[in-house]
Amino acid sequence: MRIALTVSLLVAACGDSSAPERVYISVGSDAVTSVRAVAAMQGAPAEVLEAGGDVAVLAVEPGELDDISHVMHEEFGRCGGFMAHDSLADARAALHPQPQLVVDYTIDHRPVVEAVLPALDRTAIKATIGELSAMPNRYYRSESGAAASTWLRDRWRSFTTRSDVTVELFDQGYPQQSVILTIPGSTRPHEVVVIGGHLDSITMLGGKNGRAPGADDDASGIATLTEVARVLLAKHYRPARTVKFIAYAAEEVGLRGSQAVVRDFKQKKVNVVGALQLDMTNYKGSEKDIWLMKDFTSAEQNTFITKLIDTYVGATWGLDACGYACSDHASWYRAGVPASMPFEARMRDRNKSIHTKDDTLELSNNNADHAIKFAKLGAAYTIEMAKGELGPPGSPGSSGFAHWKLIALLGGLLVAASALVRRR
Numbered sequence: 001m002r003i004a005l006t007v008s009l010l011v012a013a014c015g016d017s018s019a020p021e022r023v024y025i026s027v028g029s030d031a032v033t034s035v036r037a038v039a040a041m042q043g044a045p046a047e048v049l050e051a052g053g054d055v056a057v058l059a060v061e062p063g064e065l066d067d068i069s070h071v072m073h074e075e076f077g078r079c080g081g082f083m084a085h086d087s088l089a090d091a092r093a094a095l096h097p098q099p100q101l102v103v104d105y106t107i108d109h110r111p112v113v114e115a116v117l118p119a120l121d122r123t124a125i126k127a128t129i130g131e132l133s134a135m136p137n138r139y140y141r142s143e144s145g146a147a148a149s150t151w152l153r154d155r156w157r158s159f160t161t162r163s164d165v166t167v168e169l170f171d172q173g174y175p176q177q178s179v180i181l182t183i184p185g186s187t188r189p190h191e192v193v194v195i196g197g198h199l200d201s202i203t204m205l206g207g208k209n210g211r212a213p214g215a216d217d218d219a220s221g222i223a224t225l226t227e228v229a230r231v232l233l234a235k236h237y238r239p240a241r242t243v244k245f246i247a248y249a250a251e252e253v254g255l256r257g258s259q260a261v262v263r264d265f266k267q268k269k270v271n272v273v274g275a276l277q278l279d280m281t282n283y284k285g286s287e288k289d290i291w292l293m294k295d296f297t298s299a300e301q302n303t304f305i306t307k308l309i310d311t312y313v314g315a316t317w318g319l320d321a322c323g324y325a326c327s328d329h330a331s332w333y334r335a336g337v338p339a340s341m342p343f344e345a346r347m348r349d350r351n352k353s354i355h356t357k358d359d360t361l362e363l364s365n366n367n368a369d370h371a372i373k374f375a376k377l378g379a380a381y382t383i384e385m386a387k388g389e390l391g392p393p394g395s396p397g398s399s400g401f402a403h404w405k406l407i408a409l410l411g412g413l414l415v416a417a418s419a420l421v422r423r424r
């Protein structure tokens, strides 16, 4: 059912006048025979354009996507389970993940992490989930989906008056836009650390206007990274590497928002050294707390994350797999960026209400007790990846700096003047 929804929305997207007649999809190689069988039954055979390794690229007609997704669901137990691509070149690139960047992982910023963690507030996370899930939906082509972008941009902007911090919308031609908050690095600004989640929600029934609270999928992830950003900025964090918080648009329709961001960064030669994806953080489905997805992620970065959990979060963790490119981490992985996806439950214990009107905060007992663990992990990851320090309120880059300097200067003058007066 869930698959049918995702796919029918893809069909709708492909029905735009600007859309091509053929749609390019990348699927697991094991599913090619089934996909072709479905297409053949419809009298418009799916061409396999390229096959290599675990993934194949097919050109299909938009009208076939619905049945293909049904079969994927029935036979492979996947939801969606394929990436939709705007061009054949992009689809082909999905076949050949870039070699993974090698990163030196160290845990040596304990005082900074420990000054930040106690300020993370579970009630703030809960409140943000409440606000996001109160919107009718956050579908990438709906009015409320577009409003979610400006709402989040404004919320993030309210966290600081620093002139070096930017919060921008990233336009890729959909009503909904991705939102990017950047804290520039002090000493290694050209090395970028990304922490993200997806802003959009979807419902299998009702498309553009259907109710899709998406409290868990993925208001929980957005609220979690919003809390990390709030506290880091409240503590005047000045990273050595550049940090980018990204709320991706259009994840639910084939990871399109994150693919567009990755494409843009690649074009601009932005050097991303690590990406953390927070997609579903507040539904505790399993006994252990945090599950690291092993597929489409970096084993080395995952090991680093398990050490961060042990050192700073004190939560229990395990390893699991999505079985397909289930979220935006896969877009980074394919570009050679070490990516990780810490998840709220084992796959088999997952929240079964996502993509329905029932994906609400009530399913998480109206609290953010689970998500707070991911906020701690997100803050620890950001600090130990981007290093740097916490600054005083008037540190460089703050628009308060000039005032602070002026006050100090005036204070100094006053002291000097009164000393002079006294000497006379």
Ligand code: BES
Residues within 6 Å of the ligand: 003, 006, 078, 079, 080, 081, 082, 083, 217, 218, 251, 252, 253, 254, 255, 279, 280, 322, 325, 326, 327, 343, 347, 350
């Ligand atoms: N948050 C889900 C992915 C997910 C669901 C991970 C359940 C683990 C357990 C994500 O928003 C999603 O729905 N992804 C799509 C695939 C995507 C490529 C369109 C899906 O799983 O159908």
Ligand code: ZN
Residues within 6 Å of the ligand: 217, 252, 354, 355
């Ligand atoms: Zn989803």
